[in-house]
Amino acid sequence: MKHLHPASDQGYDPEAVEAKWQERWAAEHVNEPDLDTPTRPFYNLMMYPYPSAEGLHVGNMFAFTGSDVFGRFKRLQGYDVFEPIGFDAFGIHSENYAIKVGTHPAELIPRNIANFRRQLRRMGGMFDWRQELSTTDPAYYKWTQWIFLQLYKAGKAYKKLGAVNWCPECKTVLANEQVIEGYCERHPGVRVEQRNLEQWYFRITEYAEKLLRHLDDASKMDWSESTAAAQRNWMGRSEGADITFKLASGDGTMAVFTTRPDTLFGATFMVLAPEHPLVGQVTTTAERSAVEDYVRATAAKDIVSRRVGERDKTGVFTGGYAINPATGAEIPVWIADYVLMEYGTGAIMAVPAHDERDLEFAEKFDLPVVRVIDENERLIASGSFTGRPASAAIGDITHWLEEKDLGRGKVQYRLYDWCISRQRYWGPPIPVIYCEDCGAVPVPEADLPVLLPPLEDFRPDDSGTSPLARNEEWYFVSCPDCGERGHRETDVSDTFLDSAWYYLRYPSTEFDDRPLDPSRTKTWCPVATYIGGNEHAVLHLLYARFLAMALHDLGHLEFDEPFLKFRAHGLIVKDGAKMSKSRGNVVIPDEYVARWGADTFRMYLMSLGPFQEGGDFRDAGISGPRRFLDKVWDLVGRCVSEDAIGEINHTVMVKWHQTKHKVSQDIEDLKYNTAIAALMELLNVLREVQCHEQRVVEDMLVMLAPFAPHFAEECWERLGHERSIFSASWPSWDPSLLVQDQIEVVIQVNGRTRSKVQVPRDADEATVVAAALADEKAQRHLVGKSVQKRIYVPNRLVNLVVG
RNA sequence: GCCCGAGUGGCGGAAUGGCAGACGCAGUGGACUCAAAAUCCACCGGGGGCAACCCCGUGCGAGUUCGACUCUCGCCUCGGGCACCA
Known part of the structure; x- marks a missing residue:
């Protein structure tokens, strides 16, 4: 290994710097918080990877880096950050791949994991490797079984x-x-x-109701709105009523769920799912063979094409009839595959006048259509309910059914077990x-x-x-x-069962007599910040929430929501499409890391775009962050070898404090791209005025450390520090220095910018307007016109409206 | 079809009611060099003008406002997710 002299003024050599610090972090246990008695515990979790043979691609790296930046930021803010990592290695994908290549998964998976581990170490993640886990390890899946x-x-x-x-x-x-x-x-x-x-x-x-309710409870969860929306959608709560229809034959009833009890008078036929247990009973001898053929044909279809595929309505008449409880009319009972056994009662009352699907079916099979709601949204042809607004009739008719014991108001969920x-x-x-x-x-x-x-x-x-x-x-x-x-x-x-509880195991991996240690769990859980892809918005995140609730009810957990804050990262796009194996546009990070260094690559990924939106991967831009690091390296060299200038000029002072403020805010909001831009701006100002004051440079290094951790450590050491930069504290700023004393105020005439004037900060309106009226450039646009209105926005602009 | 995002220079993007294009990439010109790379300096949305300056410009069309990339309504395009849910 190349020896690096702390005060070396040689050029920046990322490979040597990164190897040195990765070794030192491991040797000095820098990334291993005290799990038992932390002062300010902060559980920073990233969705663990699925170790495929190809290794982590740039999209994965983007996500891991973004989570790591946040963890390191919290660390510098003084938290004891626990940032674990593990591998989700069971499942059909691994198995199919193993079959394809003819190698046993038990042999293949450890190899893939070893490669992932290498990549994750190389990128410089702040992982606590003591607590690493793999779902395929019997020491783990013992507890999955438990x-x-x-x-x-x-x-x-x-x-x-x-x-x-x-x-x-x-x-x-x-x-x-x-x-x-x-x-x-x-x-x-x-x-x-x-x-x-x-x-x-x-x-x-x-748990449907509780899962839904917590989504709106800010004290339990602060999640990306898009993720919460996806879960609401998936659970598909709808209000309506279960209604009982008597069979015309007199023996038995059939129950339907409807969200539109107000349209009951318009129900002109019934449809059962082909698998419905009542099918055999309602079918008449004459229709039996046709019905049986249809049931068989439906069973032969796969589930996916039944739900997604051909949407042409098909179905057959059973020969049976039911009685509409509102009209007393006998209406035919059909079976059709557009009615799904898994939802509601597996049977519907068809109201073709007010439901598109039912209408399509009625038209195809020539069934009656009866309108029961007019263009004013009022009921018609509905007995004593005629004239009622449809919205009110939902409750009225449900109530009427309840009184006659023919139905009941009901909340139905789309969610299934x-x-x-x-x-x-x-x-x-x-x-x-x-x-x-x-x-x-x-x-x-x-x-x-x-x-x-x-x-x-x-x-x-x-x-x-x-x-x-x-x-x-x-x-x-x-x-x-x-x-x-x-x-x-x-x-x-x-x-999904493996991954529904892995976050609970991380703090307790060393215990083999219990799945989770109560004290460890209490100290670290629930997770403070969880970052992951929105492709897991529904299944993984919903299952993990469900399991936490179930384990809570069984007395194993004190909390019932596992992830206090969840943020979905964006997707890395390449050639206009999401980076994925199936599209064949994946980019492997290894060669970039080898050529430019992990720190440059991390910075590049984080500057592509807002972390929660993703970005467009083009390797052309990677030289930008590298040039930036080279310049900072050079600046640190000047701090070491030249006398610092005693005084920091006003421009630098303001920029310095503004940068501290902006970077702090931006990282908190996961706007890493603009945080990096702010650091670049600060550097540009320092270079312009040839300032290399150590206090400023040190603050800059601390702010850079989440993005370029090895680089920041090395520069920190060159400046004479003996302890890790991650023992330093995040810089604070002086709010009074965030604004200049002299403000440039824009002068607009009729909303168009015509000039600018310098005025003291917080100058009163009269002063600024007077300055605006006196401005030569502005006057050119005022000649021959009278000022009708003056708009003054303090410290920003004056708009003179003339006519 | 439904839900969620997004449309801004040659490119990635910044600005969430107040100077459109921060920061970076690419490009152009110059300095250094025998030369090249690296580095440094300058320019860098379009049009007009010798210039001072002026006009146009944030997917399209309306609207609100002194003022709209930003808010409202109606479209179009792209990306992601869900889909006969009664």
């Missing part, structure tokens, strides 16, 4: 039949994103089907044992973890169950309750 058991025991985990995508060629279940326009991603000619399989679910819907089952190999086995006598029995906590067996061949096979079922030695176990022969659950859990 969490499943807690939820299971509390009745928050259950098993039911669920519709899934099934590829007859792969003989396995596919995630929605693996179904491309109805065909299997891996088998372009093979249509994906829908199958009903037993799956494990978590009861997230129990979280399916955590995966019929795959690469995940934590769900800790359940099936016994012929005892049924599903949870694995005793003392027996955790249920280790994922090292299967040689982990490919999904013809059986349609997880490959784990093939390993007899693992599969057959004795029942924990009765000791008779039983077998293990072969589903593994969703990766």
